[in-house]
Amino acid sequence: MDPIYLAFPLLTATPHRFVTPADGRYNCTAWAAGETHRNWWPVNFPGAPSYYWPPGVPRLLTIDAFVQAYATLGYVRCDSSLPESGYEKIALYAQGELPTHAARLRPNGNWSSKLGKDRDIEHVLGGLTSQQYGRPVCYLRRPIPEKKGTKEKKGKKRR
């Protein structure tokens, strides 16, 4: 049995799809932020190896620090995990008060997660509720950014 089903037993009963092979270059927090070349985490031991954390955001293992980290990308708290037209969303998972995982909402209504050093998967939000990740506790949203160059291309067409 794939160990993923031992770590996340609810996946066995919910729809999911493996998208990419295991890759340790990025973690869930980076993936939710749209990055695939580094790990994000608020490591805060003086002199210890550091992981990326947005400048100016407290390096604290709290939901609020994670909210502030994604706020640097334009995300704000929202009440619902449901898809909203014109918005992209992030869900934060926690064990009690401790953040453990971040997932991002795909346009098709599924959630996309990088499972630590393992694979990217598409899943329903509750599929990763587990002893390891806890459960989703906070949702963030931002307007879907306009794709780079869209305006210029439209402008050229008008001419």
Next chain:
Amino acid sequence: MSRLTDLQRRGRTANAVNNWTIAQAAGTAKYIRMKPTDTAGESQHHLNVHNLVDDSTEHPRALGVRFKKLAARWKNESRFMSSPFQMANLPSYRAIIGMGPAVIPLLLNELSNETDHWFFALWQLTGENPVPEDAAGDIQRMAQAWLRWGEQRHYFTRTR
């Protein structure tokens, strides 16, 4: 020897810095037992609390076998974790740190074979952090920085 004394002064957590000194030869760690008076109280406390350190004169081959087993267990246990804290707090990882500086060449060799989050262990064992600030979180660059550090201090030789 002066470097070891410096490490002792730092009083890093569970490791055997206080019990062992290392001589490296061709990438193989050799070690000798130090006098009990060299044992710092703080580290000894950690050793007792976590019971992580094998206090015997372990043969390098046996050390290598034990390291491989622990490393494999840690990789399996940490595969779904995103938090370096969680990864470093697993018993298998702490046990590797507890094996002391003799595992530094093994960690660097492991890092050269497969990039993974061994940085915290290396920091704990050496008291150093050669990773430039702009490489934070980029584990390939972090690994390269540690491998360069290891080469410069003759802990490790890259197979070219």
